[in-house]
Amino acid sequence: MGCGIGKFTPLLAQAFAQVNACDWAETALKQAEASCSEFDNTTFQRLDLSNDRVPFEPVDFAICINVLIMPSFDDRMRAWRTVTNQVNQGGTLLLVVPSHESTQMEYYRDIESRLDMGDSCREATEACAPANATVEDLQQGIFSCQGTRMKYYLRDELIMLLNGLELDVREIKRIQYAQDEASGSPATWDWLIMAQRRQVEEN
Ligand SMILES: C[S@@+](CC[C@H](N)C(=O)[O-])C[C@H]1O[C@@H](n2cnc3c(N)ncnc32)[C@H](O)[C@@H]1O
Structure with missing residues (x-):
């Protein structure tokens, strides 16, 4: 979900019977x-995870x-619900998101x-104070990365x-990124999360 240019879709197509990819960026x-x-065994759909219905059935592995880095709280929570609703009960969601702790460590080192x-x-x-950040940004963990505001998450x-x-x-x-010795920028990390959708008991 939010497949971008499809860095992982060929790998997924080899590993799974059916792969449904989506993104809002047509190119x-x-x-x-x-x-x-x-x-x-692949399908590609253009859609906005914050607003559109997903045209494929929930899956065992998403x-x-x-992707879930939209600065708007509303858009982000809608996208979270869309993504998590696409996972079958007992199914697995693999997520990568930017780490708030990593950003705080960068400020600390600076x-x-x-x-x-x-x-x-x-x-x-x-x-070292974040440029142009509002109080709400700091409260929500929104920081600017190469000019783009995005959400960073605490573990x-x-x-x-x-x-x-x-x-x-x-x-x-x-997911630890190597330190760039040339630019002097410190080692940073994202969070990689594997989560399982709960089974809901039917009465
Ligand atoms: C940082 S890229 C990551 C792409 C891919 N997941 C990867 O790891 O190579 C974020 C992707 O999320 C997509 N995206 C962001 N917001 C979206 C939304 N509301 N609906 C659908 N796709 C979205 C962007 O178009 C972009 O392709």
Whole structure:
């Protein structure tokens, strides 16, 4: 869900009997479709996860990588419900989302290095404060990444959010990105979550 240019769709097409991919970006979706031209078990749908009904049935395994990052709380929660509703009871959802803790560590390291260079505490914190962030942004974990505002998640927030949507977290890991020695940018990570949709007992 939110397949983009289809980095993972050929792999999924080899591993599963049927793969339904969707995204709202037409150009990306066309590229994803082209990447699967040799498979006959894939479908591609253009849709907005925050507003449209998904035209395929719930599945046993859904994958959603760095898609649930909309800065709007409303849009994001609608997309969360769409994505989680597409998972069958007992089925698995694999998610990747940006880590709020990773961002906080970046700020911490930036401030530390300014202190080491002789800044006062005030100078260091002012120089490293997120640019143009509102109080609501900071409260919601919205930060700017290369000019795009997006949602970053706390580990415990993800567990609570998924619980509320009837999914139990089975595994949560860091996807650690290598430190870029050349630019001096520190090692950062995303959260990788495997969650299982709860079975609801019929009376
Ligand atoms: C960072 S890219 C990740 C693409 C892909 N999941 C991957 O890992 O290569 C985010 C994708 O989510 C899609 N997207 C964002 N908001 C969406 C929405 N409301 N409905 C459908 N797709 C959306 C974008 O078009 C983009 O392709």
